[in-house]
Structures are given as C-alpha cells and as structure tokens.
Amino acid sequence: MANRVIVFFGPRFEFDRIVREGTQGDEVIASYLDSIRVYNARIKSSDLTTRDLKLKAPDHVDSCVVHADDFGSVLSHVLPSFASILEETYDIDKLYVQNPPKRAYDSLLAAQVPDAIKVIHYEYKRVGKGDLPAIYGKLEEGVLDQDEAKKTLVTSLYRLSVMQDERPSAVLLYGPSGVGKTETARCLAEALGGGLTRIQFSMMQTSEAYEYLFGAEHSKASFARDLLARESNVVLIDEFDKVNPALYNMFYQLFDEGRYVDTNYDVDARNCLFLLTSNFPNEREARRAMGGAIFSRISASVEFADLTAEGKRLLIRRHYGKIVSKLDEEDASAISESDILDWFESNAERYDNMRTLKAKIEKAIFEKLSSPLFEGKRRLKVIE
Structure with missing residues (x-):
C-alpha cells in the first residue's frame, strides 16, 4: 500500500513537525480527504452514466498525510476500509497518520507489511524533581494568595516525582469558585512546556457525558480523543464533582494504570497529571459525595481558600x-x-x-x- 508508514500518537504540533521534516523535497503531497474525493470520483467514473468523468488526480504521490481531524469527516463505515481506499487511490511512497481510531488502525495493520510501519508515541514531559522550582515560581507569579495550597501542591508533586512508577497522578483541587484552581492548572502546564487540556463536565447532561466518556460516533468529541491530542501531560478536569457518580468507573483504569479505552480509541496516559477541580468545602464532603472507590484513587487533595x-x-x-x-x-x-x-x-x-x-x-x-x-x-x- 505504501513503501513506508508512520503512525503517530500525540498532539498536532508535533505531528506537523514530523510531516514537515519528512516531506521536504516531495513534489506531490496529498491529504486523506483528497484521497476520499479521488476514490469517490473513480467509483462514479466506472458507472455507465458517468464514464466520461475526467479525473485530475495523480496515480502516484510522494506523501499522503492523514490528520486526526480527517477521520471525523468520513462516515463510520469508511474506517474499516481505511487502508484499502488509500491502496486503490494512490501509489504512495510515504503515509503519515495521526491518532487513527482503532478500526482504521486495524485495517492499516492488516494491509501493510509490519516492517514498513513505524509507530511513534509522543514523549510527554513528566513532573520531575528539577521542575519543582520553576513550577513553584509560576504558581507564585500567576496565582494570587493561596500560600498553603501552593505549598501543599508542590509538596505533593515532590512526592509524586520521586515515587511515581509511570502511573498517572490525580490531584483534587477543592474550595470556592474563582479563587485560582484553573489558573493553577495553567501554571503547571506552562511550567512543563505545553498547553493545558481542559475538560468541562458542568455543561453536559448525563447522556452527553456518557457518550463523551464511553465514545459514540467516531466523528464526535470524546474524552479519549482529547487525551490523545493533549499538548502536555497536565489535564484539567474542571468541576469533576459535576460528573454523574455512575460514570466514575470510566476513570478507574485511567487513574490506576494510565490507560483509557473507549469504543474508538485506546489511549496511553501514563505519567499524566490529572487536576480535578471541585467546589467541595472540605475533603470529608468530597469523599462522601464522590464515593470511596474513586476518592481512593486520588493521590492528593489541595484546599483553596477565599482570597484576602x-x-x-x-x-x-x-x-x-x-x-x-x-x-x-x-x-x-x-x-x-x-x-x-x-x-x-x-x-x-x-x-x-x-x-x-x-x-x-x-x-x-x-x-x-x-x-x-x-x-x-x-x-x-x-x-x-
């Protein structure tokens, strides 16, 4: 199907860098959506009523690039035919694929010689002991007051940087609304050199949250897809207390092992730092409302107070x-x-x-x- 296939799991900016460096000097570069249009046109041109349809498309391309968002532009039944459509459309030298859904990835593995496939997982920066001074400096600069919260958080991160074994860390930030919890998450992401992935559940009804967590149509937004696209290993789950407790079981494997599996994706989230914000007045109330099963998986709890x-x-x-x-x-x-x-x-x-x-x-x-x-x-x- 292609002489060489690069499958990349990670953020768009890094995928674009890989593509940019790998396609230097290429004369013909096609996108996945280009291939779909060419494939459909050729299907139509084989029909008796449209046999004269003129195709202005190359038979050979130096590179074909498939971004994660491209998969959302095709119907569900196209995914299992991902590899065969490309094979019937172009003679491809290099194929670049970002964050493919499981069905598209499986079709690629079945059609391609294993030795020709290179799988790259983006290496996210993890919280290390050497990062703590910069993190504390960012917190001091960006978050007003909250001296005790900052100390508690940095102390927790120090322990986690030494003790963690690639498992993710879940830290609960609780207290009044609008006193610096979200800004704290931004400071941590900046200190670790990447953008903050922010997930908000407060606006979701139960059915929307269910589809978002478990995965519905591949073209719809999902927690797994957002995790795959994260720019840093800092993920803010805003108003975690607004999640229906019946859905907390989707986080058990994630917080225990750093793996998240839904209908369409299997995500590696090891070493990830999950910041869970809530408006609980105290830790006891948080445990009572959330339940022991999910609360026991939280690495640390940090209290935020009213501003002076x-x-x-x-x-x-x-x-x-x-x-x-x-x-x-x-x-x-x-x-x-x-x-x-x-x-x-x-x-x-x-x-x-x-x-x-x-x-x-x-x-x-x-x-x-x-x-x-x-x-x-x-x-x-x-x-x-």
Missing part, C-alpha cells in the same frame, strides 16, 4: 490593566479618567466569586465606553 482583601484588590488591578491594555488611546484615556478602578478597589470585599468580579469590571468599563452612543441617540429623539 489585598488579594482581591491585586486581582482587580491586574484584570483592569489587562482590559485597558487592549483599548485604543482614546478609550484608554476615557477609562483612566473614570473612577472605575477606585470604586472596585474600595468595594473589593463585597465579592466572593472572582469570576463574577472580573465580569463586573468588564461590564463597568464597556458600559462607560458605550454610553455616549446611547446619549447621542436620546438627543436625536428630542430634536425629532
């Missing part, structure tokens, strides 16, 4: 400055001359939820900027 008054004022200044920096000179001047910043700093202790506080700051700024538009409209009505 000074912490809230610092957050206000940071967020206010971030918004003003995006404004043009005229708007920035108008906001700087207003009392918005002073008002929020003086009333900082009124707010318990930091997401709400940020939203209120944005609302105040943009209401101030847009108010002249409405005043002009009112004056126009008076004149009329």
Whole structure:
C-alpha cells in the first residue's frame, strides 16, 4: 500500500513537525480527504452514466498525510476500509497518520507489511524533581494568595516525582469558585512546556457525558480523543464533582494504570497529571459525595481558600490593566479618567466569586465606553 508508514500518537504540533521534516523535497503531497474525493470520483467514473468523468488526480504521490481531524469527516463505515481506499487511490511512497481510531488502525495493520510501519508515541514531559522550582515560581507569579495550597501542591508533586512508577497522578483541587484552581492548572502546564487540556463536565447532561466518556460516533468529541491530542501531560478536569457518580468507573483504569479505552480509541496516559477541580468545602464532603472507590484513587487533595482583601484588590488591578491594555488611546484615556478602578478597589470585599468580579469590571468599563452612543441617540429623539 505504501513503501513506508508512520503512525503517530500525540498532539498536532508535533505531528506537523514530523510531516514537515519528512516531506521536504516531495513534489506531490496529498491529504486523506483528497484521497476520499479521488476514490469517490473513480467509483462514479466506472458507472455507465458517468464514464466520461475526467479525473485530475495523480496515480502516484510522494506523501499522503492523514490528520486526526480527517477521520471525523468520513462516515463510520469508511474506517474499516481505511487502508484499502488509500491502496486503490494512490501509489504512495510515504503515509503519515495521526491518532487513527482503532478500526482504521486495524485495517492499516492488516494491509501493510509490519516492517514498513513505524509507530511513534509522543514523549510527554513528566513532573520531575528539577521542575519543582520553576513550577513553584509560576504558581507564585500567576496565582494570587493561596500560600498553603501552593505549598501543599508542590509538596505533593515532590512526592509524586520521586515515587511515581509511570502511573498517572490525580490531584483534587477543592474550595470556592474563582479563587485560582484553573489558573493553577495553567501554571503547571506552562511550567512543563505545553498547553493545558481542559475538560468541562458542568455543561453536559448525563447522556452527553456518557457518550463523551464511553465514545459514540467516531466523528464526535470524546474524552479519549482529547487525551490523545493533549499538548502536555497536565489535564484539567474542571468541576469533576459535576460528573454523574455512575460514570466514575470510566476513570478507574485511567487513574490506576494510565490507560483509557473507549469504543474508538485506546489511549496511553501514563505519567499524566490529572487536576480535578471541585467546589467541595472540605475533603470529608468530597469523599462522601464522590464515593470511596474513586476518592481512593486520588493521590492528593489541595484546599483553596477565599482570597484576602489585598488579594482581591491585586486581582482587580491586574484584570483592569489587562482590559485597558487592549483599548485604543482614546478609550484608554476615557477609562483612566473614570473612577472605575477606585470604586472596585474600595468595594473589593463585597465579592466572593472572582469570576463574577472580573465580569463586573468588564461590564463597568464597556458600559462607560458605550454610553455616549446611547446619549447621542436620546438627543436625536428630542430634536425629532
């Protein structure tokens, strides 16, 4: 089918790098979707009514590239024919495939000479002892207050960096909403040199969560697919307490062995750091609500507290400055001359939820900027 096949499991940016380096000097490069279109056209051209259909497609390509997202663009029955379709479409020198579903991968293995297949698993950076100073520095810079949470987390990571045996680590971050749990996850991902994979269950109904976890149609989003595409070994499962407890059994093998299997994929997640956020007020309540089976698989629990008054004022200044920096000179001047910043700093202790506080700051700024538009409209009505 192809002289050489490279099957890659991992993030898009690394797959693109492999393809870019491997295809230098190639004259003809085709995508998987190109091959599907050519294959369908040739099927139609064999029909008596369309025998004159002209195909402008090469018989030979130097490289054919199949991205993970390409599989979502074809119907389910195409996957078992993945290899045969390519074989009937092109004479391929090199075939690059990213994160194939199991049925497509099996068809490839059945059609290809084993010695011609090279399987590459992306090597994610794991938390090591040498990373801890950078991690703590990132946390100090990016997360307001939460001194005890930072110390507890770094202490837990120190233990895990020494004791882990390739099993993933699941750390529960609990406490009030909007006090730095998500930002903590971002800091950890940045310190380990990759983007954060964020999974949110709060917006899913039970049926949606079931399909997302167990895998439904290969073209739909799934937990396994998101794990395969992760850029770093830090995965944030936001509002883990919103998962129906009946679905927690899907995490048992993942947290125990670092393997996640659904209908379409078999994912290697060893050495992964899973951060599970929740709004539980204490560890005892978390254990009671989640159940002993899943709670026993959590490596550490880290408590986040309400921000101090000074912490809230610092957050206000940071967020206010971030918004003003995006404004043009005229708007920035108008906001700087207003009392918005002073008002929020003086009333900082009124707010318990930091997401709400940020939203209120944005609302105040943009209401101030847009108010002249409405005043002009009112004056126009008076004149009329």
